[in-house]
Amino acid sequence: MLAKIGVEVAAMRILFLALCVAFLAFGEEPMALGGGGFMAGLLFLDLSELNTYLVQNGFAGLPSPLVLSGGGGMGGLLGGSRVGGAGFGGETQSVLNEKRVSLSLGVGGFSTEQALFSRKTLAFALGFMIGGGDAELLLVFREPSSFEDALTSPVCTRLRRGFFLLVPYLSAEVFLLDWAFLKVNVGFFFTLGGPWEADGVSVSGPPASFHAPLLQ
Secondary structure: OHHHHHHHHHHHHHHHHHHHHHHOOOOOOOOEEEEEEEEEEEEOOOOHHHHHHHHHOOOOOOOOOEEEEEEEEEEEEOOOEEEEEEEEEEEEEEEEOOEEEEEEEEEEEEEEEEEEEEOOOEEEEEEEEEEEEEEEEEEEOOOOOOHHHHHHOOOEEEEEEEEEEEEEEEEEEEEOOOOOEEEEEEEEEEEEEOOEEEOOEEEOOOOOOOOEEEEO
16 A cells, blocks of 8 residues: 555646646757667665565565666657657665675657757656566575586576556756657656566565666
């Protein structure tokens, strides 16, 4: 219940900020905008429930946020609509003696934006990214002493799950040069997917989703 409330509160805050910026919008002659480049960010996942299970079974808890990296591009009008796409991913991991665990995410999708405010050196836009992704949870229980040891006694378990993705976000763009600009997105990850799978077999377990605030 608390996680659901947190998602709703974060979404309302993003919408409120977008509406506030929209009040400042004013018209000007259309100017083309296009480009792409490297993307980095932070995904603030709530891993508390998953960490409870990990600690109970002798693993160290996973730290959050996930550090993301990837790339993307977009084209359109500085003071109008834009379209593009992006792909990025990240990983968090922990180690306790021989036991290791890692959680990795990879996502990609189509993005569309609408300018809310634009000047020659500064612009704000409201955007949505629609796409999909997958997650992998790798649990390593011990280090094998030999090839035969790895065959006769389990060493690790690998769980995977796919999901659909929707990311509403508010972006701020600062134009440094005619050909270079810095862009910052503040948004929220909404995911919809099934349970974990181990070699095609469904395995229910946390987290129920990967809803989380995003800074990019």
